[in-house]
Amino acid sequence: MVLASLLHQAHSPPPQIGDSPSIFFSRVDHVACGVPRVTGFLGAVVTTLAEWRASLGEFPVVSWPQFVDVTHQRVNPLAGEEHLREVVQQLQLMGEVVYLKAEAQDLVVLDPAWLTHQQIGHLLSTQYAAHARVTGCYTVDDFQMSFPECDALDLLQVLEALHLCTQCDNDGEIEYEFPCFNQVETLDGLWEKVDPRYTDGVYGGVRLRSPAPTQYILPPIYIRLQVQLRRSWQEYPERDTDLYQWCGGSKFCSGPLEALLTVEEGGEAIELKVRGPPESGPVAFFFMEDLLAMIDQVLVEMCPGLVLEKHVLSSEQLAAHAATVYAWPPADIYTALLSGGVQATLANPITAKEETFTSLVCFGSQDVVSSLVVGGDVHISSLCTVTVQRLAALMDPPHPRGSDWCVLAVKLGLQQLLPSLDTSGGASQHSPTATLLHSWGQTSAATLGKLVTELRGMEREDAAVVVMCGAPLYQLAPPDEDTTSDSPPISSTSATSTSNLSR
Numbered sequence: 001m002v003l004a005s006l007l008h009q010a011h012s013p014p015p016q017i018g019d020s021p022s023i024f025f026s027r028v029d030h031v032a033c034g035v036p037r038v039t040g041f042l043g044a045v046v047t048t049l050a051e052w053r054a055s056l057g058e059f060p061v062v063s064w065p066q067f068v069d070v071t072h073q074r075v076n077p078l079a080g081e082e083h084l085r086e087v088v089q090q091l092q093l094m095g096e097v098v099y100l101k102a103e104a105q106d107l108v109v110l111d112p113a114w115l116t117h118q119q120i121g122h123l124l125s126t127q128y129a130a131h132a133r134v135t136g137c138y139t140v141d142d143f144q145m146s147f148p149e150c151d152a153l154d155l156l157q158v159l160e161a162l163h164l165c166t167q168c169d170n171d172g173e174i175e176y177e178f179p180c181f182n183q184v185e186t187l188d189g190l191w192e193k194v195d196p197r198y199t200d201g202v203y204g205g206v207r208l209r210s211p212a213p214t215q216y217i218l219p220p221i222y223i224r225l226q227v228q229l230r231r232s233w234q235e236y237p238e239r240d241t242d243l244y245q246w247c248g249g250s251k252f253c254s255g256p257l258e259a260l261l262t263v264e265e266g267g268e269a270i271e272l273k274v275r276g277p278p279e280s281g282p283v284a285f286f287f288m289e290d291l292l293a294m295i296d297q298v299l300v301e302m303c304p305g306l307v308l309e310k311h312v313l314s315s316e317q318l319a320a321h322a323a324t325v326y327a328w329p330p331a332d333i334y335t336a337l338l339s340g341g342v343q344a345t346l347a348n349p350i351t352a353k354e355e356t357f358t359s360l361v362c363f364g365s366q367d368v369v370s371s372l373v374v375g376g377d378v379h380i381s382s383l384c385t386v387t388v389q390r391l392a393a394l395m396d397p398p399h400p401r402g403s404d405w406c407v408l409a410v411k412l413g414l415q416q417l418l419p420s421l422d423t424s425g426g427a428s429q430h431s432p433t434a435t436l437l438h439s440w441g442q443t444s445a446a447t448l449g450k451l452v453t454e455l456r457g458m459e460r461e462d463a464a465v466v467v468m469c470g471a472p473l474y475q476l477a478p479p480d481e482d483t484t485s486d487s488p489p490i491s492s493t494s495a496t497s498t499s500n501l502s503r
Contacts, residue, residue: 042087044075049096053110059150060111061158067108102161109158119147119155123164129181136182137168137175166230177245179226184246191251191260191273193321202281202363203318204288205273207264207311207327208295214306219267221302226250228298229261256280257287270295273318274363281365305386309469314348315359326350333357334468337375338449344375361473374474376449380441383448387470392433394463403458405433411454412440 052070053060062070068084079087088108091097098109109115122128128146144152156176159165165176210218229250233243242253248263257280260273272291276284292310299306311327318325326348336344337357345354362368383391395405409418409432417439421432440446448471455464 038090041076041079041083042090045071045087045091046094046096048074049091049110056110059154060114061107061109061154064106064108100158100161102157104157107158107161115158119158120162120164122147123159124180132178132181134181134183136178136180136184137170138178139173139175143176163224163227166227166234168230168234177227177230179223179230179245182226182245182247186246186249187244187251190244191258191321197256197277198275200278201275201319202278202284202365203273203275203315204284204361204363205271205313205315205318205325206292207313208270208272209268209309209311210307211309215268217303217306218270219263221298222248222261222263222270224298224302225261225270225295228294232294252291254287257284259287259291261291271313273313275318276363281363282367284363285365285368305389307386307390307470312360312473314351314355315363316348316351316353316355322350324350328360329469330471330473331465331468333360333473334375334452334471337473338452342369342372342374371477372474373477376447376452378448378472378475379444380437380446380448380451382472382475383437383467384470387466388434388437389431390466390470391437391463392431394460394466395433396431399460401459403460405436407458408433408454409436411457412436412446412450414440 048071052074056062067088068081071079071084071087088097088099092099095112096110098112098115100107100109133142140152140156143156147155156165156167160167160176164180165178168175168177208218209215226245229243229245229252233241233252240253240255242251244251250261252259252261257274257276260271262271263269264271272288272295274284274288274291276287299308309330311329312333314322314326314328328346333344333346336346340357342357344357346357346360347354357374358364358366358369362372392405395408398404405421406418409415409421414436417436421435437446437451448467452464452467455461455467
């Protein structure tokens with residue numbers, strides 16, 4: 001504590017107004033250092049693009065192999081693959097091209113204005129939506145009538161690479177499904193309580209929320225989820241699967257298991273519910289894990305910086321098909337796990353009953369519970385990048401009572417790092433909190449429970465809540481885990497994932 005206080009006193013005053021120009025230009029130089037330099041090869045490719053666009057007419061799109069071949073023919077026959085990809089990245093930063101990753105082969109759009117204004121702008125306009133098919137499904141011939149200036153199949157491949165649609169088989173006829181146009185009303189009988197298969201069955205679910213001011217971004221994300229659901233359904237290895245999609249909802253069936261993914265609370269939440277017959281707890285748990293992994297992947301691709309919280313739904317109320325189902329915030333469940341472990345119970349304020357962590361998350365399966373590392377025992381390395389950034393935003397600035405990263409370093413036994421982490425002189429561009437957590441994470445004792453406990457001991461409940469809302473509630477334990485090892489447990493959560501339910 002004394003060392004932390006001395007370090008605070010040594011902080012230099014903020015820069016004066018007269019120093020602003022030098023600070024500005026130093027920041028510009030720092031950013032410019034990471035931007036690739038303009039080369040003669042890049043300039044030659046830019047010069048070639050104008051003529052190339054004109055020669056392609058109404059469809060200025062080429063495949064990656066075509067781009068490589070033409071660049072070799074017209075610019076430099078000795079350019080390597082790595083050099084060409086660097087040039088494409090620069091062209092995209094300059095607004096000259098759009099590079100699209102696709103399943104069959106990657107595409108390069110040579111005229112971004114053609115793609116954004118003429119194609120996507122027309123497709124997503126209110127005028128087009130007013131006359132779109134209610135089901136959102138089009139044959140190639142139907143789509144050709146809406147876009148007569150270019151080949152419909154070629155354009156559909158571009159839109160499919162943008163995840164605006166997906167190809168599907170409708171009774172032997174190839175169609176393209178656009179969930180953004182789907183206005184089909186909710187189908188009756190999709191989630192009935194009287195279904196005999198689910199009498200005394202297992203239920204579980206989560207409600208996904210993004211706190212203000214990003215709570216309104218979920219509806220367009222949900223449309224992308226419907227595209228991914230269709231692709232997942234087509235790739236599912238089991239034959240006994242089915243998928244129904246309507247406006248704001250999807251039902252995915254795999255054998256006796258059913259999942260319902262819907263937009264709730266006026267578009268401010270996405271809800272995932274899973275149910276299965278009695279004794280199907282382990283299978284239902286991993287079925288839900290697969291769907292959550294798909295959701296996380298879409299979020300990482302669309303908006304990797306989005307803060308997303310997963311609130312756990314009452315399994316008892318789901319089984320009773322209650323009109324209103326309570327959802328526990330992740331911080332509440334995490335607090336219960338810190339005190340009770342896998343035996344933790346949580347009070348439902350609606351039913352006035354206690355529900356167990358096992359029933360809420362593990363579908364009542366003890367086999368699933370025994371395969372998990374939960375709550376405070378999860379290693380600090382499982383914290384996703386977004387959560388570390390949010391924590392650093394709270395802990396990096398000086399605190400009136402000194403309860404910032406300096407004191408945290410002392411409490412974690414890393415006071416020897418304080419001089420090297422001090423950023424008061426402006427020499428370092430790195431977050432001291434993030435650097436501190438990275439260093440601490442090299443030890444097996446660096447657990448989320450320890451971090452939350454120390455933050456609460458510093459009276460930084462705001463920081464503790466950020467950790468609990470962004471940390472995974474559990475991890476799948478590695479097979480043949482050696483509990484005597486000093487190495488940290490393997491994280492099953494992507495480093496860029498915004499998930500707080502680990503995979």
